[in-house]
Amino acid sequence: MKQTEKIGILGVGNLLLGDEGFGVHVILRLQQEYRFPPSVELLDGGTAGIMLAPFMEDKDILFVLDVVNLDAKPGSIHQFSNDDVCSGNIQTRMSPHQVGLLEILDLCRLRGQAPARVEMITVVPEDLSTKIGLSPRLADAVDGVIAVLLGKLEKISVFPEPLAARIE
């Protein structure tokens, strides 16, 4: 790997809708517990849609942390790469909120500025009702997702440094 490769770790989701905020919760944990080398940028992307395009466009490798719409056990972890997934179409969407990550990646690609590699580490949510905080199963999945992410980073020789004590 070239030293100059830029790596993005993007957590998305809505913190007010229970497990929907999973990706953001993971980013907050990563920020509290690890120091990352300068080539790695973390972003709590919240629920921003198209606003995430600039962050994506200047990365060579992008890791996305999110919940996923799959018929599988809540809390189970599922991985995808950009070749596995396909997007819906933008035009019939009623609102800019419905422009999802995959459509944004398509736009970046159209502009010739998409990351070379996109890896999505996702979990199946259990509870998307209006509240703050993860359901117990999803809270348990945070460590698993972090482990998967660190494993992937290790393969490209990125070693985040664990911080000694977590500030509670």
Place this chain on the structure above:
Amino acid sequence: MAQRIVVDPITRIEGHLRIDAEVENGAITKAWSSGQMWRGIEVILQGRDPRDAWVFTQRICGVCTTVHALASVRTVENALGMEIPMNAQYVRNLVMSIHALHDHIVHFYVLSALDWVDVVSALKADVKKTVALAETLSNWPNNSYNRFKAVQEKVKAIVDSGQLGPFANGYWGHPAMTLPPEANLMAVSHYLEALDYQRKADKALAIISGKNPHIQNFSVGGVTAAINPDNEATLNMERLYWVKQLVEEVRGFVQQVYLPDVIAIGALYKDWLAYGAGVTNYLAVPDMPLNTKGTAFDLPGGTIVGGDLKTVKPFTSFNDPYFKDNVVESIARSWYKGNWSKHPFEEETVPNYTDFQDDGKYSWIKAPRFQDMPMQVGPLAQVMVGYAQGHVLTKKYVDDALSQVSSLAGAKVGAGVLHSTPGRHLARAIRAAMLADLALEHWAKLVDNIGTGDLEIFNKPAFPKGEQMGFGFHEAPRGALSHWIVIKDGKIKNYQCVVPSTWNAGPRDGKGAPGPYEASLVGNPMENSELPLEVLRTVHSFDPCIACAVHMLDPYGRELTRVKAL
């Protein structure tokens, strides 16, 4: 016989905005707008510290984050009767205007342009003629032969590969797509360029706000962006000049690309200037305050009734009783218990889902009313209200745009054409052009104020015992946003957000008067009920904001919109 069509995006969480329409003889005769999910996010706020409310409210939404932050701090300040330092007003005004610039650009190019622009038709364009067309509209340096040629080749490669990406499943070749190929090519080129300018706006916002999305620099009582020209860690002249340069670049794009494009689309689709007016009662709130109290503003607000500019009545302060006393929400046709219309301070909502009842309850959205009237909000409302009041900047841009539409369309048009589907886009582009000028003006005001030695950014709020009520408004990209709070002993007792899309997408009220989306669809033509492009045109022109932001990944692109022609 009338045919019923339903446009209903399917998602795992109950869907978003559903539009039902009845079509007879090629035109829409009746329409229903329905919000298909209930959030009750306000409930999360009860019992919390009012100083934290803005941090929560800006997570309501992924597109309109800053707007809820701004409305929220103003609401708590209003309840406490506070003023904030001049620097804080200017910093907030900069945040607000830059966010809106970003939002307007993205809304038009990413969400709406493809309702009017046929990407595939761009392949047939004569590149030289495209350059000539673009030159009649502006001097934008990227309107060059080489650029248009390259874009055309890119589109060709995409179409040839069969991988249309974001352009897949568009309504290409639909009979209602009538732009000449050259206009389509020009617009596709600008579509691709738009993301560069959203990036610049995004960056400017992050420099001032610490983080984007979800800004970090507000606070009840002011802002937390410390100002010190001699300190590298604060908002200093170097950062301010960086912001200025970025905003100037965005202004270039807005005034030389976005506004001319919308003018051209308005002129080339001049038949559409007759469609989509709907509710012509307008409501906009004033914004970009010019003093610490919020009694003078750079963006005008007020109301207009029945499209008659002579009825204009302004809102003049952050505490104007004309606004505060006249807003109610009706639940007569919404899925809540009861049949009331209540002031936001008094609302207590108990969900009561029935089913979709054409003549009964059919939406989770409430129906806000002003003096019992439905009101259209959004950039068109603001431009109308400003134009009616003789607001200098509004008049300049509106008159200029109308004269250009007239010359391109070959027929003289007046401000009346703004009451239409393309008129809403034109008003939004005009507002963006104004905001670009005003952002730079407020930048200069901020720098001048810092130059006088004033570095104040914060007045400390104090919460007395007992109960206080307050409201705060902000003219957001989608229109008048208001938050309403009841504080008791320093904690939030009640919190309501009356959001722009509630005004526009709300259902009928107790008297059966339709909301703006519903009214605007009536009379729209409909070529083919299976491909309801015309519905999308009119609904998109409002810039809907219903979903309140859910981001779940669907690996198979299943989150599609279902269109049913019954």
